[in-house]
Amino acid sequence: MTKLTYNSKYFNIADTLLCGQVFRFKEYKKGYTVISEDKICYVYTDGDTTYIETDYPEYFHNYFDLNNNYENIVNAAKNFKNEILIKAATLGKGIRILRQNSIEALYHFIISQNNNIPRIKSCIEKLSEKVGQKKSSVFGEYYVFPTPKQILSLSDSDLKEAGLGYRAQYLKELSNSIVNGLDVCEYKDLSVEKLYENLTSIKGVGDKVANCVILFGYHKTESFPVDTWIEKIYREDFNGTIKNRKKITEYFIDLFKENAGYFQQYLFYYKRSLTN
């Protein structure tokens, strides 16, 4: 077991986990346990310091994007001289854009469509408990998110019990494609445009889910998912009039360039914080 130590100023674990980019975490002792692939870690903050305890230190150091300098990104946001973005970046300066597994992000965000965050988490946990590999750790037992083959082994009643609703069919179709040779990990070196094209050709992956997977599953930060909250902030705070979500994405990428993904998270988190 290794214990990693970081300054909390640009690494706030609660903000990072609660800003809607990731679903496999839960409260544990003074902080949270986080599961990714077949690995687990325990993250907590004590004063100005944030600690990661894990058997996979290199993996989670990279997962939390800790080689990246977020002070520069937050300053870039503040230098935009946009009142809302400054407030958002001030609130969200501790958010890290996680480097999630591409396939897991793809499955998770297909589940996220027309769904709310507590239910998304519940669907993912139930699926994992049903067929995912069981692991044990000092933080308790946990389940790896199922492989495509494992998902195909589930009966219709299992899928119904997981609460997937009509999305179950999308997961099965994707799993079938992967089992038959589709390799979405190969997409990591593609341009954002080509990546978008390939992802949206998957049944159940539209504009928003594709953008989330591009950002959270491939860490391409010149990406800007537009959901109900971003649409709200676009209308109310940027005086936007466009209705088409793909065009709203283009508007913000044109504005924020390679920092679009980071700023999107600041804005999303800020807008939600006003009502939650």
Next chain:
DNA sequence: CCCCAGGTCTCTG
């Protein structure tokens, strides 16, 4: 009973 949730698909004009 309604509406909503980090939408997408399909059909229609």
Next chain:
DNA sequence: CAGAGACATGGG
């Protein structure tokens, strides 16, 4: 191409 409904499920 834009717009309207349908779609499973659970919580408010």
